[in-house]
Amino acid sequence: MHIRDATPADLAAIAPIFRDIVAAGDTYAYPEDLTDEQIAALWMEPPPGRCIVAYAGDGPDGGEGALLGTAKAGPNRPGRGDHIATASFMVSSAAQGQGVGKALAEEVLRWATDAGYAGMQFNAVVETNMAAVTLWQQLGFRILATVPGAFRSRHHGPVGLHVMFRELGGPSAESTSG
């Protein structure tokens, strides 16, 4: 696996993963009928934000395999709130359980810390998405609140959305990964 910044050419690989995950209906509150252009506008965040991709293989020179996952990050709010970052992550169904999400998250946390953000906020983590909740807690995020019934999960019905947060700039939890 290698991780790099996304380019417009990655949209062709990102869009099917985006659509699969949204259609599964258990983790993201995005519309299901988006065009490639709308997916690009939502996901491929321009500076000061960032969109990254994780591919199988060693890299462009060593060959790139399938797209395993993608992440986007940037300021959670503009103006006087732009010192807190946010981020979103998607891992293809074929690549679940291989540490792709963790690798993407460690890269995003490194980037946000280097960029000087004071903290990172996740606005809407589906409470039944235990793989995500557990990973974020391992990476130092805590659940600040759960908005009751705010997500209509395909398999679980109405479930809560966690607001999760961690400070950045101090000793980083991801340093424990070696």
Place this chain on the structure above:
Amino acid sequence: MHIRDATPADLAAIAPIFRDIVAAGDTYAYPEDLTDEQIAALWMEPPPGRCIVAYAGDGPDGGEGALLGTAKAGPNRPGRGDHIATASFMVSSAAQGQGVGKALAEEVLRWATDAGYAGMQFNAVVETNMAAVTLWQQLGFRILATVPGAFRSRHHGPVGLHVMFRELGGPSAESTSG
């Protein structure tokens, strides 16, 4: 005071209030250098959302005075989160303390309830904005969490942003206003 749906012609009155409130630096995390068109895109929410305006005077036929305030409302998230509403409110500095915010909020809560939303979430209420926090609590909202230091207030420095929430569709808190 009368309240009605905003039209594109209201932008000329909304934009100065928007800029004044953002520049004051104590309540909203919006950029300070927005064009009228950018303000319209951020504030004048199209269907299924709604943007309303409160003017002095009895109405178009009886004469409209100064714009006192404005509000926008709509789904807080798309897709599987679109059953929870959100809303934002701005009252001109000249019209503070006259019940404009409360009147706008009651109209927004009526609209959101009639539209079938299950709840309303405020994502970023500045914790030092006591006029707002107190009003929302009077109208049945509770503080679910406070994201620490997430807003750089001009007069208070780094302060928290409350996530506030109330259910809709049950006995409505605004009915106590008669």
